[in-house]
Amino acid sequence: MSDIAFNGLAASGRAPRRLGTIVASLETSHSLTLGITMSQKNWYAIIGSVAGLLGICSVLVEEGSSAKLFSASRLHAQERIKPQPQSSSTAPAKDAVVEAQTSRPAVGTRAELQLSPHDRSDVFAAARAAAISAALQGQAKSGKVLGFDFARDPLNSDRPFQPAEEIMQKETAAKAEVTQSQQRLLASRYDLTPRLDPHVTMSRGKPLCIGPTVKLPDGLTWDALGRMSAAEIRERALFPYRALPHPLQTNGGQVFPQMQVAMFPRLQRFDVDFDLPEAFLPEFPPAIFLQQRPELGDVSRGEVVSINNFHRLFKDLLTPVQLEGLRLLLTPLPQEEFNATDDRKTIDPSLGVACFDCHVNGHTTGQFHLSPDIRPQERRFRLDTTSLRGMFTQQIHGSKRSLRSVEDFTEFEQRTAYFNGDPIRAMKKGFQELPRSAIPHMAQFQNMLDFPPAPKLTVLGRLNPSLATARELEGEKLFHGKAQCAVCHSGPHFLDHQMHDLRLERFLKDEPGDGPIKTFTLRGIKESPPYLKDGRCLTLEDTVEFFNLVLELRLTAQEKQDLAAYMRCL
Secondary structure, three states: OOHHHHHHHHHHOOOOOOOOOOOOEOOOOOOEOOEOOOOOOOHHHHHHOOOOOOOOOEEEEEEOOEEEEEEOOOOOOOOOOOOOOOOOOOOOOOOHHHHHOOOOOEOOOOHHHOOOOOOOOOOOOHHHOOOOOHHHHHOHHHHOOOOOOOOOOOOOOOOOOOOHHHHHHHHHHHHHHHHHHHHHHHHHHEOOOOOEEEEEEOOOOOEEEOOOOEOOOOOOOHHHHHOOOHHHHHHOOOOOOOOOOOOOOOOOOOEOOHHHHHHOHHHOOOOOOOOOOHHHOOOOOOOOOEOOOHHHOOOOOOOOOOOOOHHHHHOOOOOHHHHHHHHHHOOOEOOOOOOOOOOOOOOOOOOOEOHHHHOHHHOOOOOEEEOOOOOOHHHOOEEEOOOOOOHHHOOOEOOOOOEOOHHHHHHHHHHHHHHOOOHHHHHHHOOOOOOOOOHHHHHHHHOOEOOOOOOOEOOOOOEOOOOOOHHHHHHHHHHHOOOOHHHOOOOOOOOOOOEEOOOHHHOOOOOOOOOOEEOOOOOOHHHOOOEOOOOOEOOHHHHHHHHHHHOOOOOOHHHHHHHHHHHOOO
């Protein structure tokens, strides 16, 4: 809707005058919604008397006894990421999730579509509610709840009754500085200029970045650092792989890379953007390998699997049970930052996110949030999305929770990670109980996801000497010997189904360490950058340098190169 159209309506007296009446212009139709139809897009705003904020709407907000005009912030064109042109082979023309959460204007001249003086009045505002008894005037606070109200006030509001649109306006304005601050931090730690492996790629052809990328102080070499003890590194504050924080720790929550947001704009947040360069992330879309159909290789056909295309892609590859499980994994559910209430971090109300929004194609593209298992907020560590490849061989799930079945993981991931380990907030934002009868379907599909092919490995997970290079074979010896990798990453799937504590606090004065973290498989590891739970190691070379320090291995430069070369074979 143009400013001219809005101003014309205001002059005619048809524009809203009080909180509780929404004027919203849908970007798809560019027309004014005067007869408001209850839908996923506006139900909470109507009932809660809070206008759903778009970049082109204005609302009147009742605060106390006075009304103040809040014009919704117009986001700059560069801040509102639009879908990039996609060929028919890589993306559907429409996103069914967006279609489901987008209402259409009720048009026509029917009497019921016309707003009455009652519709435009302020009687719906909480401040206008009549007390049950005049005697309440003599009671404390006149019988009113004037402090923070969990059900009413957005999480971490600055004050009670703070309008959601004011929070959105404030955090949208601060977003540029949030981004710049995180980029300054990254630039101080890393050389983010991609250096690409000339020979090795991921399954669909994306080149691998090689490292190490971490910057050392002037005059300090990796060899010199590797000869220092943990105590000396700690005392001199020289440990280079410090925890990588969330760009906006206070808000936290799931953040998606720009390449994914460009395809699915419903995943765009107004308060924070993804921070790492695309070159250091997995492929998008990632390949998909099915362990029940290994002869097919990558079954993604170059598409991001979504609710729009899953049936076309998999109806002839999966059983009905597995297909139903995949449908559920692609169905969005309410989440802390993506939901239909005004306590969200998206411009428009949202149905939520799906399991496969983070675990794209059963893999990952580097999405991150905060660990749901820790409190208080500043103690929580950044947690990268892990791949679901090879779930059939894993016996514990979750970096901290040590869940013992895929079914438990499927059920409790929604209950914990989606709402930051807080089921109370889920009741406010849309708790969806997943019936146990449906969860095995989801688990069955997850158990079909296989690792990518590793042609140089034997069936026992060892290098075939006739296919491997001399450097790769030396790396394998180091892996099982001096480098001690196989202590945790053992067997043909390179994991021990245990949890281990690296005790990083030995090297850091101002970081408390992480405690035990589960061992993740190294099969297909070249396709899952960045590394460690929070992505602090951008390349395999960084990971080798990290463990050379933490395990005090004192590997030579050549040994480090050989070890990285070997891991690219897995």
